[in-house]
Amino acid sequence: MSLTLEEVRHVAGLARLSLSAEEETLMRKQLSAILDAVAELSQVDTSAVEPTSHAAGEAAPWRPDEVRPSFPPEKALGNAPAKVGTSFAVPRIIE
Amino acid sequence: MEPTDLSMLELGRKLASGELSSVEAVRASLARVDRFDGQVKAFLRVDREGALAQAEAADRRRKDGRRAGPLDGVPVGLKDLFLTEGLPTTAGSRILERFVAPYDGTAVKLLRAAGTPILGKLNMDEFAMGSSTENSAFFPTRNPWNLETSPGGSSGGSAAAVAARMVFGALGTDTGGSIRQPAALSGIVGLKPTYGRVSRFGVVAFASSLDQVGPMTRDVPDCAALLQAIAVHDPQDSTSAQVKAPDYLAEIEAGVKGMKLGLPREYFELPGMDPEVRAAVEDATRALEKLGAQLVPVSLPHTRYALATYYLVAPAEASSNLARYDGVRYGLRADGANLLAMYGRTRDQGFGLEVKRRIMLGTYALSAGYYDAYYLKAQKVRTLIKQDFVDAFRTVDAVLSPTSPTPAFRIGERVDDPLAMYLSDVFTLPCNLAGLPGLSLPCGFTRANLPIGLQVLGRPWDEARVLRIARAFEREHDFHRRTPPLGVA
């Protein structure tokens, strides 16, 4: 398989996904199959090709430096899972 | 004739003349919802009060002689990734199950300005990742043509709702085929406009350089009218083009005489294409030839790499777009002793398997040491795929192909085999990679009475021609008037 379990765990860590052991195994199998399938891209000669970094060709208009109304607290925090006053509350970060 | 048998424009005319009221139209739609959605399960949320209130307002406008436009008062549905202020917007995911949108997206604002009452939010594959609506965190939607089969995805709820005439039209989004493929499988018309034609502001993002909003309707003129309402430059979207939309209905009946229509060899050579699909699509191309178009063989040599390209670019962008779902400011939050645990559990519990799979794939493709070989390489091959179309469009005005290699497949048949599922989009993906407009319309039925879709791809900004080609075919046939056998036996 293209991916090791270590790599699966590393990527899951980068993506902040706490996968179960079964999920890790399943991911390993399925992601490896997908990566094998996409490997055919290496056959394509792209030495003289620029990547399509942007789908829309042209420059976009900039906006003027004007202050626009912000959200009132009900909108800003209306969906907050936890808050203290008008701040979002999150579990502590271990330093 | 039921009000719900009318097209959007037909209803619009009857509303204008006062023959029907918008409230009646909404009630008729709701009656069908009540009757059929228990089986079809297209809706995640039906907003009865809201839709009726909007219908009443439309009726008042009509009385005051201030109709907002041809679609004022015509009930529509929205795929549940369009943010609608005050209503939950879930993107088909548990992680947003209780998220109430604090603002209206631009396309939604434009529809409100056009006066279309919004009947409700429609089911979808979670975060638009899927081709069958089986990846919805809540339940799969069923194809009104055969309830054991999928309506396609990711805009499966939108397709099914239109096909079952529970709404007169709907908006979907298309990243790799998510409007066109369900349109084909559900026997309706679906259009993905040129990238940048319709604002993405207020649409839950999947893959930023590929996502586009588009109309899903029962016939081509409706599709044009609904596109017209939303094809507006939006200063809130930096990828929204400053190209003024033409009148999409102006030339829609002008026919295809003198047009050159390309048949891409690589599409028709695909192994695994259902023979009935092949036959119906080939018949359709010949029908267009009889109507005065010239069929021209063309080659799009990098077609075979489109799947791999898409499945690196889209997940990569998605892995970044979905990082905001972290339980901090909105959405699901799982318990965790510390931040890391909270993040991990929230995202593990909140996201379904396909979403997790694509996040993992995308993260890997962008990660240190792999970026060049995967993401960057795919973006380069994408340029070649785009160039294939540029070259083809030197000799033809549009390209024809099947939309989906197979008709609707059984629910459960492909969901455990990601690669098999991904193959549903082989014909639709290249169009997203190239940023072109693409439309699917019904061109036949299988012996089992499942719809077959014909795909028309056009040059950038050439939606009017694509609609015209589709309409030329449509009006010579009655595929768009057939109704699914719901409530029969």
Next chain:
Amino acid sequence: MSVADFQPVIGLEVHAQLLTRSKIFCGCSTEFGAPPNANTCAVCLGMPGVLPVLNEKVVEYAIRVGRALGCHINPVSIWARKNYFYPDLPKGYQISQYDQPLCQHGALEIDTDDGPRRIRILRIHLEEDAGKNVHDAGGGDSLVDLNRSGVPLVEIVSEPDIRSSTEAGEYLKALRDVLVYLGVNDGNLEEGSFRCDANVSVMRKGATQYGQRVELKNINSFRFVQKAIDYEIGRQVEVIESGGKVAQETRLFDAVRGETRSMRSKEEAHDYRYFPEPDLPPLRIPEGLVERIERELPELPRAKLQRFTSTYGLPAYDAKILVSDRPLADLFEKVQAEYRGPAKKLSNWFLGELLRLMKEEAREVSALRFSPTQFAALLQMVDAGDVSNNAAKDVFAEMFRTGRAPREIAQQKGLIQVQDAGAVEAAVDAVLAANPDEVEKYRAGKKQVLGFLVGQVMKAMKGKGNPGLVNAALKAKLGD
């Protein structure tokens, strides 16, 4: 420990907020001090479906900075996503620039003990700021305020040309002064609008390869910059001398202990997975914009400093203070243009009375109540002997508070000195007559007595005698 055997190599990364009214990608206000999350919207909260739209002033300010620092402005630069998870980063990525930044290859000249040195600037790019996490000391929840999320930043990266902590301090001060002069930043380290990270390594003198560099973060005052860097240099030397290897890591400066600590929150070295931002097209600078901005650049601090020392002949110490605040320097020049007397005299007034009163009354140059003409007139009165220096200070204080003309104030307060030679002579005669002993002592050689006699004359004239005239008249009468 032989730090002297080692050569420190320092590069500095400065993140400076740009003083636009609204944020870089949305219209929320950038004003400091609002209640938590009062200046937020769907965009800077990272809600589903939002998209960034660039603030045109941000581009203008960034180009100002780039040209002021002699950088090449790239006509096309690319936005990139820097992906990582943190509660103060709402989208889970920061929109920044990676490959192809806006500005490249400039320099900033600083003064060192060995003379002026050019510190090269590698690049300057634009990015959005993150919000603020407030940690609860008791180990409970952290609080997240996203008012700062989306405030525009320029990141200014120097080459590792800096060779000591003192030079680092000089570089930062000079850079801060440039940004403040340009009107794009308020130079406030404590409030966080100007932040500095340092990359520090050491190499044995004479070695050809750089040593392992360590990143220092959380340096939030100019004092701490030098302390942190000195500590780190010492630490690295000690590690090497005891046979160890300097680890590649990020360290925080602990201001309380005066040392750097390793950041123990060990997420493996960040893999930011940079890729071009698909929601923003490349940043294309329109024809003529850079030229227009260049034409409008003000004279920069260093150039002004040189001009103040050469044209006005001011000592470096004076010039530095005057130049440190652009409005102050402008005022100086305005007053000097009318005064036309010795610039050093005016400078003394600025560094003395003016700055003192400005501080006492907490008044900035823009809020001063008197005009340059009035200030010049006051100094001319002093030079002409119309008021004594001390009296002039009183007049100035009143002028500062009220903006009234100096002559009017002096007259009202009766401070105008008597210049009338006849009146002075008469007073001198009277005093000499009344103090025959002192006259004798003076004539006998005790010249110090003159001070007493001057004092007596001044007393008799109620302090209004022109001291110069009094002195001269006394000496003349005493037969000197």
